[in-house]
Amino acid sequence: MEKHKKRWGDRWDGYRLRNLDPVHVMMPYLFGKRTENEAVLGEVMDLTEVDKYLAAKNAQNPSFKYTWFHFISAALAKAIYLRPKMNWFIAGGRFYERKEIQVAFNVKRQFSDDGTESMAKFIFDPEGESPMEQVHSYVEKFVTKVRGENASVGVDDALKALSHLPRFAWRLLTWTLRKMEYYGIYPASLAADDPCYSSVYISNLGSIKMNADYHHLFNCGTISFFVVIGEKKMRPFYKEDGSYELRNTVKLGLTVDERIADGYYFAKTLRLVRKFFDHPELMDLPANAPIEID
Numbered sequence: 001m002e003k004h005k006k007r008w009g010d011r012w013d014g015y016r017l018r019n020l021d022p023v024h025v026m027m028p029y030l031f032g033k034r035t036e037n038e039a040v041l042g043e044v045m046d047l048t049e050v051d052k053y054l055a056a057k058n059a060q061n062p063s064f065k066y067t068w069f070h071f072i073s074a075a076l077a078k079a080i081y082l083r084p085k086m087n088w089f090i091a092g093g094r095f096y097e098r099k100e101i102q103v104a105f106n107v108k109r110q111f112s113d114d115g116t117e118s119m120a121k122f123i124f125d126p127e128g129e130s131p132m133e134q135v136h137s138y139v140e141k142f143v144t145k146v147r148g149e150n151a152s153v154g155v156d157d158a159l160k161a162l163s164h165l166p167r168f169a170w171r172l173l174t175w176t177l178r179k180m181e182y183y184g185i186y187p188a189s190l191a192a193d194d195p196c197y198s199s200v201y202i203s204n205l206g207s208i209k210m211n212a213d214y215h216h217l218f219n220c221g222t223i224s225f226f227v228v229i230g231e232k233k234m235r236p237f238y239k240e241d242g243s244y245e246l247r248n249t250v251k252l253g254l255t256v257d258e259r260i261a262d263g264y265y266f267a268k269t270l271r272l273v274r275k276f277f278d279h280p281e282l283m284d285l286p287a288n289a290p291i292e293i294d
Helices: 021-030 048-058 068-082 133-147 153-164 168-183 263-278 281-285
Strands: 014-016 038-047 086-089 094-096 101-108 115-125 200-204 226-229 231-237 244-257
Touching: 021 094, 038 263, 048 068, 048 244, 048 263, 048 281, 068 101, 068 115, 068 133, 068 200, 068 226, 068 244, 068 263, 068 281, 101 133, 115 133, 133 281, 244 263, 263 281
Parallel strands: 101 200, 200 226
Antiparallel strands: 014 094, 038 244, 086 094, 101 115, 226 244, 231 244
């Protein structure tokens, strides 16, 4: 993200957006909380080219395989970089542009009823290597760490310690943290591994054979964008003559805070994401490479 000189009114995690039109200035006060301003979109993505792309990369026999989750995470991070309003958030009645592009998701230690989860947060580096390699390297290191014996990561230890507090202490603590969030003085150390302080939260429900098109936003934190990945399945794609062919697909359920941009902006962002699915090799370009939206 572009770095700015800090000004009065900026937060530790975002630059305050000034010179907005009067409608946007009033939105946080007129339209209620984040969860009352959800716009929900469902997009079926053709995985034909992505499958070929992943097969080619995995043919090189990497020790940690490339997956369609890596690809989707990289595509979303790149889309946010190219479409900066997708990285806006509202806090304390004001609009901000997040200073970093942060992709959050959960990693299950074991696929069982009792398996615990760890919260991961990948930070996209516009000056770094390609989006695909950034995501792949991060996930490999994180998964290896959390699935190790007795491993604990980031916020996990803090949550374990706080879980033993009595109820009155929890009420006081959460009230205090919400006030601190409103005034932009929420502890950065607590937010560092908190997925509610991210550009986008990805829930890979397809990995557990679950289909869901929607996940709500959160009023806590600053996140404005949530993506649910459904289960891969064959779907018909119809041609002009009425015939069809079955293709491997995945459905993405996207929930956004509609106050951060208008419908045209969201639609153009989706066209960019769809272009990445049609041309997955774009994920191997330098992280900051410009890409035209058809």
